[in-house]
Amino acid sequence: MSIATTESRTPPGASTHPLAGQQMMGAEMVVQVLADLGVDTIFGYSGGAILPTYDAIFRYNAKLADDDAKRINLIVPANEQGAGFMAAGYSRASGRVGVFLVTSGPGATNCVTPIRDCTADSIPVVLICGQVPRAAMGTDAFQEAPVFNIMSACAKHTFLVTKPEELEATIRSAFDIATSGRPGPVVIDLPKDVQNWVGTFQGEGLLEFRGFEKRRAQLEATRLTDEAAAEFFAMLAASQRPLLYCGGGIINADAAGALSEFARAFRIPVVTTLMGIGSMDTTDDLALHMLGMHGTAFANYAVEDCDFLIAAGSRFDDRVAGKVSEFAPNARNIAHLDIDAAEIGKVKNVSWSFVGDAKVGLSDLTAYGRRTGFAKDFSKWVEHIKALKRNHPLDYNRESPLIQPQEVIALLSRITKGEAIVTTGVGQHQMWAAQYFDFVNPRQWLTSGSMGTMGFGLPAAIGAKLACPDKTVICVDGDGSIRMNIGELETATTNGVAVKVLLLNNQGDGMVRQWQRLMFKERFSGTDKTMHMKDFVKAAEADGYGFAERVADRARLQETLERFVSYDGPAFLEVRIDPDAMVFPMVGPGAGYKEMMLGPYIKPREARDEKMGEVKADLF
C-alpha cells in the first residue's frame, strides 16, 4: 500500500493566523495548534521520543506570564494509563477533548487501556505518542512499538505522521475526528524526527477525507422528517405503556435537556443505562434510574411491562439486554435513535429508527408532537410506574452492625445534594454508587461502562476536577480498583487537585466474589484480600493528604462523611464495609429479566421463589 499525499483543505497563504508563514519546529507546531484549539491542560509523561514536544511546551509557557490563561498546564501522572484516564475524566466532565502526550514504546503501550476504554464509552480524547525516527521504524529500535497497528485496533482513528508538512493539519483533524459523529479517541503516532523538522507554519487547514466529510455533513444536517415523526407518533398513539431507554449517547450529544423536555411533554417514563445516568434528573418523577444487570427492580419491571420501547443513545449492550430475545418481551414496537448507523439493528431489530444527533431527533419529535397536538393520556402507566417505585425500592441490610456500602453512598448523596461529580472503579462499589447516588445533571457520573476498567476512578477524578475546579469531585473506589492506579494518589496532592477519594474497603474483589458465590460454589480463587497488608490511610498520609481517615464504626459514619466532603483540599476516607454485602438486583449474565435476583431485602413483584442457586457459569 502506498503512501499518498494528502492535500490540506485550505490553500497556503490564505491563513489569517498571526504566526502563519513563520518557520517552526514540528514540536512547536504541535503545541501551537493545541493552544489554538483551546487546550489548557495536557496529561502526560515524557521520554526520549517525545522530548522535543515536551521542550516546546516548556518554551511555549516560558514566553507567557505566570497567570496567563493561555498557559498549558502539564499534569504528570505516575503511569501513562493514569494520564489517559485523567484526559478521559477531563473530557467526560466537561465535554471538551482531553489530551495526553507520551513517549514511544512503553509510554504508548501503557495507553492502550485508556484508549480502548474511550472507544468503548465514546469519549473524545487525543493521544500524541512519540515514535522513533522514521528511518529507525521497523528496525526493532530502542523503545519502538507498532503503535499504529496496536492503536488502530483500539482507537476511533490512528494517524502515523510520515509527512512533516501534514503535521499541523493532522493535529486539527484528530480533534475534528474525535468529536464528530459518535465521539472517540484519536491517536497520533509522531516520529521524533518529525518533531525536530523545521517548516513553514500554515496556521490552518485540515486533512481531506472525502467520504468522511460527506457522511458527517449529511449526519449533521439530518432532521427528523414529518413522515418519520408521524410514524413515530402513530406507534406512540397505539401504545399504552411507552418507555424511554437512554444511554451515554444522550450525555455525549448534550441532549439531556431535549430528553427531559420530550419525556415531560408526553409523560413518558425514562430508564437509563449505566452510561446514561444523569441524562435525566434521577429524582424526577418520570426517572426510573438504571436498568440492566444491576438495574433497579422497578426499572427492570418497567422494561418487562412496556409495550413501546424508545431507545435513545443506547445500544442494547449485553449488560442491559441480557438475553436479547427476552429483552422487553412485551414491546410491540421498538424505536431507536442513534448517531451511529451501525448500532441500528446490530443487536435487536427495530421498527423505527433515526440516525442522527439525539438532541435534534428528540427536539424534532417534541416539536412535531406539540404541533400536531398529541395528547394521549399515559397517566395510568405513569401511576403504575410510581407504584413500582414505591413497592420495589432498592434496599439493603439495615440491621447489621457492619457498615453497609449502600448506606454510605446514600448518605454521601444526601450530603452532596446530588450535585457532586462522582467517578468510580469497577466492581460492587461502582454498582452501589450507580444505584444510590442521585444526579441532577449530566456529566456528573463518570464510570468505565463498556470496558469496565478497574483503576479508572482516581485518575478520572483528577481529570474531572481539573476540568471543573468549582465542583466537588468524589472518587468512589474499591480496594482492588484503587490499587491499579494508586500511584495517582500522589499526582492529586502534587498538583493541588482537591479530589475526594472514598474507598469502600471490603477486603477483596467483591464483585468477582459475588459471582464466585453465585456460580462457583464459593470457591474464592484469587479474590480474597484479607491477608493484604496495605494500610490505605497511611498510604494517603504518605502522599500528603491532609485528610486521611478510616471509619469502621457505623455510629461515626455520617459525621466523618460530612467532614470528608467539606474538607478543603485532597481528602482520603477509607470505609470498612461489610465484606459480604452483595449487589442486588442482579440479572445473571445472558439471563432474561424474569430471572432477576432481588436478594433478601428488595420486595419481589409476585410471590415467587427467589432462587439464588447456581447461574450458568460459562457465560461472561
Added chain:
Amino acid sequence: MSNHNGNGAPDNSWHVLSVLVENHFGVLARISAMFAARSFNIDSLTVGPTHDPTCSRMTVTVRGESRIVDQIRRQLEKFVEVIRVEDLTEAGPFVARELVLVKVSITQDSVTELVDLVNSFQPQIVDMTLESVTLQVVATPERVDEFLALLESHGLREVARTGAVALMRGAWGLHQAALAE
C-alpha cells in the same frame, strides 16, 4: 457476527462489496483487522490502486445474511478513509472476476486428457515442464471453484487465487458517483 438475534432462516447469499478508500498508509491493515475483530467471515478481500492516485479500491466478497452484510457495510463506513461502500449485489448487475493460477502434475499421457477436461474454462498455459503445467484461468469466483474441484483428482499441486474484483455493468461507476457530487 456472533451477537445477532438470529431471527429467520439463515441466508447465505453471496455479496460483493466494492469499497473506495483514500489511498493512505495502513488502510488495508486497519480494515482487515476490523473484519477479524468483529468475526466477519469474509471470503476474499482484494485491494489495488485505481486510475486516480488518491483512491484505492477494495473488493470484499462475503457470504451471509443481508443484515450481517449491512452491518459490515456500516462498520466500513465508520472508517475515516472510506470514501464509499457499495453492495454490488444489491446495486444492480455487475461483473466479478477472479484470476487463479494452478500447478498440476502431469505425465506425457495425461496432458491431452487434462487439456480436454478443463477446456471449457479457457485456461492459458503459462508454464510447463515435463512434470507439471501451470494454468491460468479468469472467471467468476464460482467458476474458479468449479475449475479447482475438477482438477482435484487430476494432480492438483498448488493454487494461488487473487480474490474477486468487480465493477457494475453499464455506465454507472462507484468512483465517479462518489467524487462527482
